[in-house]
Amino acid sequence: MRRAAAMLALSLCAAWGGMAAALAQEPAPENIQIGLSTDRVAITTDFSGADLTIFGAIENADPLINRQGRYDVIVVLEGPARPVVVRRKDRVLGMWINTQSETFENVPVSYSVATTRAMRDITQPASYRQLSLGADNLHIRVSDDTESSPATIEEFTAALRDRKKAVGLYSERIGGVQFLSANLFRATVSLAPNVPVGTHRARAFLFRSGVFVKETSAQLAIYKSGFEQTIYRFANNHAFWFGIFAVLLAMLTGWIGRLVFRKD
Numbered sequence: 069m070r071r072a073a074a075m076l077a078l079s080l081c082a083a084w085g086g087m088a089a090a091l092a093q094e095p096a097p098e099n100i101q102i103g104l105s106t107d108r109v110a111i112t113t114d115f116s117g118a119d120l121t122i123f124g125a126i127e128n129a130d131p132l133i134n135r136q137g138r139y140d141v142i143v144v145l146e147g148p149a150r151p152v153v154v155r156r157k158d159r160v161l162g163m164w165i166n167t168q169s170e171t172f173e174n175v176p177v178s179y180s181v182a183t184t185r186a187m188r189d190i191t192q193p194a195s196y197r198q199l200s201l202g203a204d205n206l207h208i209r210v211s212d213d214t215e216s217s218p219a220t221i222e223e224f225t226a227a228l229r230d231r232k233k234a235v236g237l238y239s240e241r242i243g244g245v246q247f248l249s250a251n252l253f254r255a256t257v258s259l260a261p262n263v264p265v266g267t268h269r270a271r272a273f274l275f276r277s278g279v280f281v282k283e284t285s286a287q288l289a290i291y292k293s294g295f296e297q298t299i300y301r302f303a304n305n306h307a308f309w310f311g312i313f314a315v316l317l318a319m320l321t322g323w324i325g326r327l328v329f330r331k332d
Contacts, residue, residue, distance in 0.1 A: 147177040156224070180257040
């Protein structure tokens with residue numbers, strides 16, 4: 069009996085040792101890290117847009133997958149989320165007026181994407197929808213008090229995305245992520261001339277053979293600088309006095325224009 073128990077114990081020890089050895093030999097899962105070329109961007113009067121460079125690295129990369137070029141990276145620079153009202157204009161009695169509107173909650177005011185290759189070649193559309201990755205896959209939620217039909221909501225959602233793309237706030241740069249070595253990469257995302265101030269978030273998504281592996285993020289602060297910053301702060305902190313000042317300035321400008329252009 070004792071001999072059988074001893075043999076069973078030895079067998080369990082051997083099995084545990086084999087499992088530990090297998091776990092020790094199993095490679096660690098891949099990870100991704102990023103760093104911004106700058107964490108603060110100043111907006112001045114002559115700001116006409118810029119490119120932001122993001123550097124990154126893949127940790128514990130599989131050499132075979134690397135040689136086969138089956139790692140893909142998608143980098144996103146996402147602006148702060150704010151409510152957005154989308155209005156539709158119709159022609160009524162010869163005039164264009166707002167006839168219907170929808171309010172969307174927590175909409176990123178800007179959204180720039182850079183990829184290693186075309187997104188359709190990286191993974192399946194279902195993965196993008198699950199990750200809410202890409203301008204067309206963002207989970208944009210309509211206000212709870214809406215009474216519109218699903219078809220109307222879909223129409224306004226598409227109009228919102230199209231408008232953001234038209235003004236350059238939603239953009240995509242295919243090939244904007246380039247591998248500098250087997251594990252290091254560089255991404256370039258666009259900052260539109262009308263990029264909003266606030267805290268933006270840079271996010272990097274790692275895919276292996278079309279399968280999502282890991283995500284990481286970093287923050288970027290965009291702020292107004294110089295005289296624009298002074299006006300911006302005054303307008304936000306003293307809205308009433310700023311409104312009075314704007315009215316007085318408009319009246320003064322009109323009076324001076326009347327003096328300059330009056331006919332004797």
